[in-house]
Amino acid sequence: MPTGETHNRRTGGRTRSQDAHHAVLTAAIELVEEIGYQAVTIERIAARADVAKSTIYRWWKSKAVLVMDAYRTAVEQRMPEPDTGSLAGDLTAFATALYGVSEHSLRMRTLRGLMAEAQLDPAFADHFREWVESRRAVVLALLDRGVRRGELPPTADLEAATDQFFGLFWYRLLVGHQPLDPSQAPAHVDQLLHGLGTGHGR
Amino acid sequence: MPTGETHNRRTGGRTRSQDAHHAVLTAAIELVEEIGYQAVTIERIAARADVAKSTIYRWWKSKAVLVMDAYRTAVEQRMPEPDTGSLAGDLTAFATALYGVSEHSLRMRTLRGLMAEAQLDPAFADHFREWVESRRAVVLALLDRGVRRGELPPTADLEAATDQFFGLFWYRLLVGHQPLDPSQAPAHVDQLLHGLGTGHGR
Amino acid sequence: MPTGETHNRRTGGRTRSQDAHHAVLTAAIELVEEIGYQAVTIERIAARADVAKSTIYRWWKSKAVLVMDAYRTAVEQRMPEPDTGSLAGDLTAFATALYGVSEHSLRMRTLRGLMAEAQLDPAFADHFREWVESRRAVVLALLDRGVRRGELPPTADLEAATDQFFGLFWYRLLVGHQPLDPSQAPAHVDQLLHGLGTGHGR
Amino acid sequence: MPTGETHNRRTGGRTRSQDAHHAVLTAAIELVEEIGYQAVTIERIAARADVAKSTIYRWWKSKAVLVMDAYRTAVEQRMPEPDTGSLAGDLTAFATALYGVSEHSLRMRTLRGLMAEAQLDPAFADHFREWVESRRAVVLALLDRGVRRGELPPTADLEAATDQFFGLFWYRLLVGHQPLDPSQAPAHVDQLLHGLGTGHGR
DNA sequence: AGGTAACCGAGACGGTACGTCTAGTCTTCTA
DNA sequence: TAGAAGACTAGACGTACCGTCTCGGTTACCT
The missing domain is CATH 1.10.357.10 (Tetracycline Repressor, domain 2)
Incomplete structure (x- = not known):
């Protein structure tokens, strides 16, 4: 899975939400399509995906790596x-x-x-x-x-x-x-x- | 003069300050050199050149145009x-x-x-x-x-x-x-x- | 004027907006009344006063000094x-x-x-x-x-x-x-x- | 026991860990001493006590209740x-x-x-x-x-x-x-x- | 001895506000 | 009337905690 590098999972802890993850990638792609790369912001992605900003920052370091991840997952x-x-x-x-x-x-x-x-x-x-x-x-x-x-x-x-x-x-x-x-x-x-x-x- | 298209000068009034103009270009080049293009901002250029932001906006449409102007004038x-x-x-x-x-x-x-x-x-x-x-x-x-x-x-x-x-x-x-x-x-x-x-x- | 300490004014520059200033104080008072001090945030005050957050931060260091200013101006x-x-x-x-x-x-x-x-x-x-x-x-x-x-x-x-x-x-x-x-x-x-x-x- | 109201115990189940309990109170007191009340957060207490946040929330309703408990237990x-x-x-x-x-x-x-x-x-x-x-x-x-x-x-x-x-x-x-x-x-x-x-x- | 209920750790999640930053625009004073 | 100064609106940034919610795993009581 080439996507939002999975953290070291030692033991317990809530598992990563596949819903949230997928919604973020989808939102990113849609927004790039609709308003163009430079107008896309993490905040807009979060709003569109109905996900907390902090969830995005937990898994992706920047808009660029997120969009690239989304691109490779969904479009490439x-x-x-x-x-x-x-x-x-x-x-x-x-x-x-x-x-x-x-x-x-x-x-x-x-x-x-x-x-x-x-x-x-x-x-x-x-x-x-x-x-x-x-x-x-x-x-x-x-x-x-x-x-x-x-x-x-x-x-x-x-x-x-x-x-x-x-x-x-x-x-x-x-x-x-x-x-x-x-x-x-x-x-x-x-x-x-x-x-x-x-x-x-x- | 390959630089910030000169406006139509109809009548009297203070003439464009060549000092200010030159200081802006110099500041832009220096800043790109020192902190890199992406860290350069219009505000920083204005501060460095000791010039008002609005003076920059009057003559250049964006940071990119300004930097390109400076580049062609001073470096290329x-x-x-x-x-x-x-x-x-x-x-x-x-x-x-x-x-x-x-x-x-x-x-x-x-x-x-x-x-x-x-x-x-x-x-x-x-x-x-x-x-x-x-x-x-x-x-x-x-x-x-x-x-x-x-x-x-x-x-x-x-x-x-x-x-x-x-x-x-x-x-x-x-x-x-x-x-x-x-x-x-x-x-x-x-x-x-x-x-x-x-x-x-x- | 016991309010948002006036900065050192040397020369030109846009003068402080009395509208914005007053709207902020009024919004602060209203919000304290309506939702209580602890629920008041700078962001809510800005929204209510229809003023940019940065305008508030320019004149008041914290919610507390703003509310105190508003209190002394409007209520005390x-x-x-x-x-x-x-x-x-x-x-x-x-x-x-x-x-x-x-x-x-x-x-x-x-x-x-x-x-x-x-x-x-x-x-x-x-x-x-x-x-x-x-x-x-x-x-x-x-x-x-x-x-x-x-x-x-x-x-x-x-x-x-x-x-x-x-x-x-x-x-x-x-x-x-x-x-x-x-x-x-x-x-x-x-x-x-x-x-x-x-x-x-x- | 003046401390984190004991729950109604109906039947079996693991008993409350006295280690965790004590570690939380100690951490709370230490942190108040070291960084001051306002800088203390539940997260910091949990980290210091090496305890899960949820364990704290299980037993105390808020930072204030916890600190007061710790104060009365250990300091007053x-x-x-x-x-x-x-x-x-x-x-x-x-x-x-x-x-x-x-x-x-x-x-x-x-x-x-x-x-x-x-x-x-x-x-x-x-x-x-x-x-x-x-x-x-x-x-x-x-x-x-x-x-x-x-x-x-x-x-x-x-x-x-x-x-x-x-x-x-x-x-x-x-x-x-x-x-x-x-x-x-x-x-x-x-x-x-x-x-x-x-x-x-x- | 086994079931089971409550515990505990870890940590992801949706939220919310923070205070900072830069962009551009607008207003006023000065030269 | 250009230019300097700087206040203004707008809005994203990345961070910090909040309180909640799974998870997997661990006791200790109670049949």
Whole structure:
């Protein structure tokens, strides 16, 4: 359960209310959807969830970790870990799913808010970075498999490639100067792989 | 004068105090340096600059606009518009300068804070986006010149390439999972250009 | 103006809102009357007065000094400084007025609440003590005049007599085991003066 | 057993833990001594006594009741019921003992705190009043014996005299404008008795 | 000897107020 | 009439206790 870290339970004590817990996550998601991340406050979440503020503070350290928890619990798409047989296929599948967030304003708002918070709250930055790393790891693994298959030269800088991959996504998401559409995924992947010296083209 | 749009001055009256104006910008920069963007508030800037809050509000719409103004006035490096004769040389020069911010904590803090604010304040987002576009335009022009020179095929997606270029930079800056060092610039540019199908070899 | 100590005014600045000020005092009094001292909170006063909490905190350090201010401004009877020609007459007049609070539940509630607060909040205790001293001074002056007139021996312990006088009043007010009625004033004064060795009786 | 009213015991069940009970009373006294009555909370007592909050609430209705219980159990001096042969002697003995609390900060703090609580909590006020009455009864009995012995006229208002006696004490204790010292007891008693028309001279 | 009732600890829960903070706006005086 | 000073409304912050409520576990009396 990736959610509001369960405390060390030694012995007795009232058990954590699943109702309250769930109501908080739901309220958080709804509010982000309705009024946007920055307008969401712990107080509003508490009011909406019909829960005491102190109950929220007991389990979540800040609005950011709460919203992130809610996002992962209730919204986040299971990121595929594709296995199409080819590196290009795998990456394209992943990118297509990734770019799909642009079609869900809730997801966009949440991601943008969380990234913003990570800049402003160093404590949350650590938490956020861990999550980002977990998603980078998926792409890194795909690329690594490509190397092992001989689709990429062993000298390719996979870290940089991963950051190019996610960087494009986040940059467009955060700046909003260009649309981001799943249909663009194949072209972007193609460009990326050429950069890495893949044998499949040119 | 790139600073707090000057009002229409019709008639007499006390003229805008250049002292106050300058003190505000200086105070803003100093505070970002000392306590970080998120801890800076209009009130603190006013106190530090020994200026009335209302004077700040008269000339700047928000902390973000003010800090960005101060940043551009006092800190921002003149981004080079290099002309080395080759696309790779031009981009490498640009990237090297860009990655240089990582050596100045003030610049990093400011950029991260402004990007965060752009996520939270839609009004500022527009302002911020304009600034981002102006920097994208420089890179786009370099790439375009590369196409005209025949260094890139005319079919290359320059928009996507630009976003890959800046995306990698911002992604590392914002997430902080990887260092960003000017010495990495040539390799990143190389990888990018291969992706675009440059003729300069692999 | 015995009320929310006026700050040092050097130069410009918005002047204190008399509306807000008055509304706060009125709300405080009404709430003490309606729900009792202990149930009154700064937050409720702010809500009732339709004033921001911070405005209250700007002018009053605690609920206790605010209520005391309101009490003195709006409720406190002008304590007579009687001059009937005789000590017994003076004291009886004073006591009669004093005991009159027992007929006004608002005054009783307020006095009891303030005395309680003085026990719990050392900062307020000083403030409260000053007020108490000012009322003791009136009685002390009456007694002193009695000494000068020859109604009391110069050896009489006027301090102790004053404390006996007020002590009886407060003790009954605070403990509530006995009613306290203005009609009892003459007898109590009589008993007190006998104790001091007055020549007028026995 | 003057302590946390024993419940109706119908049938079996675990008996009340004397350890827990004693630890609570001790913790309460210690905390009043160390941090003052107002800073004492049920939670702090529970933590100090290493006892569950609910255990405290099971046996005592409020902090005030608990502290008063602890005070009477562990601290309160057995008030003398003196019998010296003369009214003046009896009262002086009693007053001397009474004024002795001023030399023990714990007792002063406790009494002041309890009196404060009686003003704020009507339920506790009743409880407190009973205790006050029990102490008044002692003095009333002394005075009554004085009447029967002929030391006081039968017309003397003993109730008022008792309240003057305790009133002086409490007034000084609560307001703190004057020290209260056992050495003052004889003079105060003397003054009181003159007021009542005692025959023992002036 | 077993049942069972009341105890005890731990600690989560809904509440409520606290006093602080910052945002923006508004008012007044001064230069 | 710009600017400094600072009072104002508004509302979230995170903390502290309150008194209540499960829990799991422990006695000790009473069949």
